[in-house]
Amino acid sequence: MKSLKTFRTVFSLLFLFILGAFLFIWIDRELEFRKERAERPLPTGLHPIVETKRDELISRSADIGIDIVITDGFRSIDEQDQLHQQGRSADGSIVTYAEGGESYHNYGLAIDFALRLPDGAVIWDIERDGNGSGRPDWFEVADIGKELGFEWGGDWVRFKDYPHFQMDFGLSIRQLQEGYRPEDVIAD
Known part of the structure; x- marks a missing residue:
């Protein structure tokens, strides 16, 4: 015992x-x-997968008669801070609630787009049906983006960001700030 x-x-x-x-x-x-x-250093450009999907978005939109232009892609922390000041301590309207390091743009994982008219003018008209499909061009582009794997800011509940697409690869902003990168979660 x-x-x-x-x-x-x-x-x-x-x-x-x-x-x-x-x-x-x-x-x-x-x-x-x-x-x-x-x-780990911060990225200095778009993630290669986001870049490829951006090009596919442009091409597939053109295939259905919609000319889009990417108005923004990668943004440095300083550029993000300057944009955040817009409408606050700098002239202009508020266009972002994210300070430097709080946007997927800062990690090369987001793009913004607009429509380009035949005369070259760039517009952000979400009701325009330039290709005559009976549906706004903006939402047709959003559907293509989502098919390509982007999350669309127009689907957000709290703040609608209609020009915005992002791929987070399952990573939160906090994880990106801590140094995680998509390569950590993408299995080849």
Whole structure:
């Protein structure tokens, strides 16, 4: 009976020791990974998949008689901060609620578009039916974007951002700020 209690005690202590060692190693590795992620440089352009899908969006829109122009893609943190100041401490209307580092544009994962008229003018008219399909061009482009895997800002509930498309690859802004990148979640 005494040897069974001793065995249980030794087994319990051994189990706790192994569990503690495992946790120590796991925490140490996690801290190392966090440090590596935090030191990753920010992107300097569109993610290659977003770039490819952007080009497909332009091409597929043209195929149905809608000429679009990409008005914005990658944005640096400084550019985002300047845009955020618009309508606040700088002239103009408010066009974003995201400060630098809070936009998918800052990580090369978002684009904005507008319609281009035959005379070259660029417009943001979400009701225009320039190709005569009976449906606004803007929403036809939105459908194409969603088919290509983009999330469309026009579907957002809190704030409608009709020109905006993004691919988050399952990453939140917080994760991107912590250094995670789409390559961390995309399996090749």
